[in-house]
Amino acid sequence: DAGVIQSPRHEVTEMGQEVTLRCKPISGHDYLFWYRQTMMRGLELLIYFNNNVPIDDSGMPEDRFSAKMPNASFSTLKIQPSEPRDSAVYFCASSLQGNQPQHFGDGTRLSIL
Amino acid sequence: AQSVTQLGSHVSVSEGALVLLRCNYSSSVPPYLFWYVQYPNQGLQLLLKYTSAATLVKGINGFEAEFKKSETSFHLTKPSAHMSDAAEYFCAVTTASRGGADGLTFGKGTHLIIQP
Numbered sequence: 001d002a003g004v005i006q007s008p009r010h011e012v013t014e015m016g017q018e019v020t021l022r023c024k025p026i027s028g029h030d031y032l033f034w035y036r037q038t039m040m041r042g043l044e045l046l047i048y049f050n051n052n053v054p055i056d057d058s059g060m061p062e063d064r065f066s067a068k069m070p071n072a073s074f075s076t077l078k079i080q081p082s083e084p085r086d087s088a089v090y091f092c093a094s095s096l097q098g099n100q101p102q103h104f105g106d107g108t109r110l111s112i113l
Numbered sequence: 114a115q116s117v118t119q120l121g122s123h124v125s126v127s128e129g130a131l132v133l134l135r136c137n138y139s140s141s142v143p144p145y146l147f148w149y150v151q152y153p154n155q156g157l158q159l160l161l162k163y164t165s166a167a168t169l170v171k172g173i174n175g176f177e178a179e180f181k182k183s184e185t186s187f188h189l190t191k192p193s194a195h196m197s198d199a200a201e202y203f204c205a206v207t208t209a210s211r212g213g214a215d216g217l218t219f220g221k222g223t224h225l226i227i228q229p
Contacts, residue, residue, distance in 0.1 A: 104156035104158070106154075107155075
């Protein structure tokens with residue numbers, strides 16, 4: 001049974017470039033979450049979806065960040081334009097219901113030069 | 114709003130010794146509590162969960178945790194540490210205050226070091 005799949009695993013790009021991170025949740029899971037992990041701030045919730053609809057995006061740091069979920073099996077997190085302070089590991093997670101355990105992908109390690 | 118405090122950013126124990134990782138939470142409504150483990154360059158793996166059933170929760174790899182409402186704690190224990198337990202451990206809380214979901218609020222994590 002496939003888990004949450006994220007791509008790419010690593011991304012290195014120059015500041016000002018557009019970055020797109022991708023996530024495929026576990027089939028049948030209604031909730032999808034995006035988190036960011038940094039040394040300074042730890043793990044932070046950015047946004048989450050229920051049945052493809054964004055429910056809470058209060059954790060999205062700036063307008064440069066946007067997330068979409070066009071269907072139940074795919075979500076993207078986009079940063080445009082990227083800045084060095086966006087460097088972090090970005091995790092996607094999914095769950096059957098909101099209070100059920102979340103299953104995490106292996107993350108995308110993003111470095112903005 | 115909820116929050117999680119993990120006491121001790123680093124904990125070192127000898128192989129075979131008791132492991133105790135501390136977690137205290139704050140929540141205005143009954144919480145759902147989780148412990149996750151993260152190995153280097155990997156995602157988070159669920160160890161165990163508390164969702165208002167039994168207060169003593171058993172998880173994978175011999176770990177367990179006890180929910181104590183009076184102390185607002187959810188400490189993680191393992192009777193005998195193995196070298197393979199060396200990792201980062203995160204305590205997390207969420208609520209169902211809106212009848213659906215909130216995202217997880219994580220503690221800062223505790224790095225567990227196992228001494229041979």
